[in-house]
Amino acid sequence: MKYILMMNTMRAEQGVPNWPRADLQAHIAFMKKLGQDLRESGELVLAEGLSFPDRARLVRAGKDGAPVTDGVFPESKEFLAGFWIVDVETAERAYAIAARASAAPGPGGAPLNMPIEVRPVMSAPPQEMM
Amino acid sequence: MSKPWDAASERLLRQLAPQALGVVARRFRDFASAEDAVQEAMLAAFTQWPVEGIPENPRGWLIQVASRRMTDQVRSEIARRQRETAAARDVETVEAAGEIEIETDMDPDDTLILLFLCCHPALTSSSAIALTLRAVGGLTTAEIARAFLVPEATMAQRISRAKQSIKASGVPFRLLSWQERAERLPAVLHALYLIFNEGYASSSGASLQRLDLAHEAIRLTRSAKALLPDNAEVAGLLALMLLTDARRAGRTGPDEELIPLNKQNRTLWDRAEIAEGIELLTAALSQGSVGLYQLQAAVAAVHDEAARAEDTDWPQILALYELLKRVSPSPMATLNHAIATAMVHGAERGLELLKTLDSDARLTERHRLDAVRAHLLEMLGDRENAIKHYRTAAERTMSIPERNYLMTQASRLEESPRSLDGKTTDLG
Numbered sequence: 136m137k138y139i140l141m142m143n144t145m146r147a148e149q150g151v152p153n154w155p156r157a158d159l160q161a162h163i164a165f166m167k168k169l170g171q172d173l174r175e176s177g178e179l180v181l182a183e184g185l186s187f188p189d190r191a192r193l194v195r196a197g198k199d200g201a202p203v204t205d206g207v208f209p210e211s212k213e214f215l216a217g218f219w220i221v222d223v224e225t226a227e228r229a230y231a232i233a234a235r236a237s238a239a240p241g242p243g244g245a246p247l248n249m250p251i252e253v254r255p256v257m258s259a260p261p262q263e264m265m
Numbered sequence: 266m267s268k269p270w271d272a273a274s275e276r277l278l279r280q281l282a283p284q285a286l287g288v289v290a291r292r293f294r295d296f297a298s299a300e301d302a303v304q305e306a307m308l309a310a311f312t313q314w315p316v317e318g319i320p321e322n323p324r325g326w327l328i329q330v331a332s333r334r335m336t337d338q339v340r341s342e343i344a345r346r347q348r349e350t351a352a353a354r355d356v357e358t359v360e361a362a363g364e365i366e367i368e369t370d371m372d373p374d375d376t377l378i379l380l381f382l383c384c385h386p387a388l389t390s391s392s393a394i395a396l397t398l399r400a401v402g403g404l405t406t407a408e409i410a411r412a413f414l415v416p417e418a419t420m421a422q423r424i425s426r427a428k429q430s431i432k433a434s435g436v437p438f439r440l441l442s443w444q445e446r447a448e449r450l451p452a453v454l455h456a457l458y459l460i461f462n463e464g465y466a467s468s469s470g471a472s473l474q475r476l477d478l479a480h481e482a483i484r485l486t487r488s489a490k491a492l493l494p495d496n497a498e499v500a501g502l503l504a505l506m507l508l509t510d511a512r513r514a515g516r517t518g519p520d521e522e523l524i525p526l527n528k529q530n531r532t533l534w535d536r537a538e539i540a541e542g543i544e545l546l547t548a549a550l551s552q553g554s555v556g557l558y559q560l561q562a563a564v565a566a567v568h569d570e571a572a573r574a575e576d577t578d579w580p581q582i583l584a585l586y587e588l589l590k591r592v593s594p595s596p597m598a599t600l601n602h603a604i605a606t607a608m609v610h611g612a613e614r615g616l617e618l619l620k621t622l623d624s625d626a627r628l629t630e631r632h633r634l635d636a637v638r639a640h641l642l643e644m645l646g647d648r649e650n651a652i653k654h655y656r657t658a659a660e661r662t663m664s665i666p667e668r669n670y671l672m673t674q675a676s677r678l679e680e681s682p683r684s685l686d687g688k689t690t691d692l693g
Contacts, residue, residue, distance in 0.1 A: 136663070139524070151503050177423025180415050222415050252420070259663035260463055262633065263509075263516070264525040264670055265604060265640055 137180060137222045138229035140236060144249045145188050145214035154242045161240045169236060173221060179230075184217035186208035196206050220256060268380030270315035277323065280488070285327035287375020290438050293335050296382065297428035300400050307403060317539065374440050376401060377492040380439055380485075383427075384453040387434045392427035393456050398422055398506070402485055404648035412478050413463070450493075454558065455504050457486050461506050479510050482642055490545075500549035501559030507542035508565035511535040523670040527574035539569045558665040560585055564601075577596075579608040580675035600637055632661035636671060652678050681684035 152159070161187075173179035191214065192204040219236070223229050233253045238246035282303060320326040356602045383397040393412070398404045410420035439448065464479025486503045493499045515529035546562045564585050571577040583605035590598045599622055607615025619641070622634050639654035652675045657658035659671035 174418060177419050177421075177426055189331050202604055222391070222413070222419070224391065255663055256669070257663055257665045259667075261523055261664040261666040261670075264523050264667070265527070265637065 136224075136226070137220060138226070138231075138257045139254055140219040140221065140229065140233045140257055141252040141254070142216045142218065142236065142249060143213040143252055144247075145185075145216040146212070150187065150240075158240065158242050158244060161244060165239050166236075169232075169239075170219075172234065174221065178221045178223050178228075180220040180222050182217070182219045185215055188214040225254070226253075266526070269320075274319055275316065276484075277319075277583055278314065279403030279484075281324045281327055281399045282307055283333055283376040283379045284324055286400055289331045289335060291595060292297065292332065294438075295335075296438055297425075297432055298335060298338060299331065300428060301359050301686055302334040303327065304399060304406065306333050308405060311405070316584070366452070374550070378438060378440050380489060380492075381446065381449055382431060382436065382451055385431050385434065385436065386449070386452055387430050388427050390456065390459055392423055392430070394429040394460055395420060395423050397456055398460065398481065399484070401488075402481055403483065432508060435493070442556075444607075450496070451686040452497070453489070454498060457482055457489065457506075457550050458502060458558075460485070461509075464510075472624040479506070479513070482506060483496075495552075496551040497549040497554050498556040498558050500545050501556060501562050504542040504546040504549065504561035505558050505565055505627070507538045507545070507571050508562055511538035511542065511569060517666075521666065522673075523666050526568060531572065534569065539566075539670060542566065542569070557589065557636075560589040560592065577608075583609045596622055597633075599625075600628075600633060603641075606638055607641050607644060612641045615641045616645070632658045632663075632671075635661060638666075639671075639674070 154162070166232050170179065170182050173182070188207055191207045193207060194202050194204050197203040219232070221229060221232055223232070230253060233251040237251050239249065241247040271362060285306065286299055286303040289303060290296045293299055309330055310323075314320070314323075331458070379401050380397065383400050384393045388396070391413075395409055398409050398412075399406065405537060406421050406424065407417050409424075410417040413420065416613070461479050461482035464482060483503070486506060490496075490499050490503050509533050511688065512526075512529065514533040515531065516524060518524050542562065543566050546559065546566055549559050550563070564582050567578050567582050567585070583602070586598065586602040586605050590602055599618065603615045603618035603622075607619055619634065619638055620630055628634060628656050635654045635658035639651045639658060640647075642651035642654060655671050655678065657674035659668050659675065662668050662671065
């Protein structure tokens with residue numbers, strides 16, 4: 136079963152974190168190791184990190200179908216910072232991976248305990264309908 | 266240079282994979298590395314044979330190429346460790362043996378040994394399936410990865426870890442005793458069944474690039490049947506696959522929407538597959554040891570034999586599900602039994618039986634219960650509740666085509682004109 140793990144941690148107008156260099160490096164190394172471990176366990180389908188929200192645009196179709204773009208608004212709460220799609224045996228395993236990601240080290244090496252939204256990907260084969 | 270390369274050549278090559286693997290694994294006493302070596306030999310064959318023609322002795326060719334990889338690997342290992350002469354002499358012996366024994370150490374049971382090894386109880390079902398497709402099915406990692414929509418590197422890791430687990434469990438590469446085989450067969454059949462079931466998802470047009478897992482499962486089960494000719498359940502599983510696959514062309518509409526059994530265009534069903542399935546099933550049932558797969562195949566046969574949906578022999582299906590509930594009780598058996606009961610004795614009786622499943626924690630696919638309940642409520646004419654349950658089922662399913670189907674059922678019912686007795690005219 137496939138699950139998406141969404142890290143909804145970015146805020147509008149948030150720039151790069153100004154942590155001490157050692158802490159930043161520890162954080163980056165942690166995320167790299169997580170991706171590597173998921174590849175090695177044969178569970179990683181896809182992982183991507185997203186740009187900062189200042190690059191985000193809200194797009195709607197105008198009257199003629201042409202795109203009308205808008206900036207995102209500072210009051211919009213959290214933005215997707217990145218996501219993993221994993222293919223795992225159980226939901227519990229997906230939660231365990233999310234918990235590991237959540238505890239990525241922040242300033243001073245303390246776990247960030249970020250909220251990670253976990254949802255099943257609709258990938259089950261359809262059954263015969265009556 | 267012999268025959269041109271075609272689908273039959275490809276089938277031949279895949280069939281030879283487990284035979285070559287058996288020889289190499291036994292000769293080098295290392296299943297995991299031998300499996301990698303044979304995969305490399307397969308990849309080489311897939312590039313060379315279509316161009317240069319199929320070699321005189323194709324199996325010998327695969328064995329030789331794989332053995333050479335193994336020897337190279339051993340040699341580089343030795344170089345790396347800077348070992349002394351004793352080990353190097355081993356390599357020479359192995360290599361010399363390899364040249365002579367190609368044909369003599371072939372064991373017809375190798376494919377069977379591999380099948381049981383790959384469906385080892387220590388493995389999760391997804392690893393067992395992946396390893397079976399590669400080691401027994403002769404498929405490439407890339408093909409398997411595409412079939413399951415995961416990156417090739419991920420699939421390669423999954424297969425390699427599966428082999429590590431087998432190694433760690435310490436099972437020898439040998440034919441299991443009759444009793445061990447009997448104990449382990451259900452796991453093997455279940456793995457084959459899961460491969461077939463996954464084929465439902467891969468048969469849609471959006472994934473034309475994907476391997477046809479249903480056909481791969483049928484191919485593997487055919488070889489299992491050939492190797493275990495006296496086992497009625499293996500035959501039953503093969504019959505079930507054929508009798509189900511026969512309906513494939515009628516199962517989805519032009520936009521890949523699901524079409525329920527009673528609405529399918531039955532002229533699209535594959536008569537040859539139905540005939541073969543029924544023949545297999547008849548022979549299996551005459552052996553006297555009825556089981557889960559034979560009974561499910563029997564139900565599929567009853568559906569396949571009805572020229573129109575209304576000709577379906579529901580009393581017979583009901584009898585089969587009653588037997589299935591006794592032979593192999595499960596929530597899914599109860600669910601199907603309830604459907605058959607509704608068709609024979611009325612929706613109310615069917616709904617009554619469904620109640621026993623409400624508190625059954627073993628039923629993992631709750632949406633199936635909601636969908637069946639919705640259908641039976643619709644039969645009963647309870648439109649409001651039918652709509653409600655179709656929507657609950659749509660919310661709970663993990664399949665997009667199912668969700669589309671169930672949502673459409675709910676809105677069809679909302680929009681359908683009510684007849685005087687409250688029943689809707691359009692069942693389906």
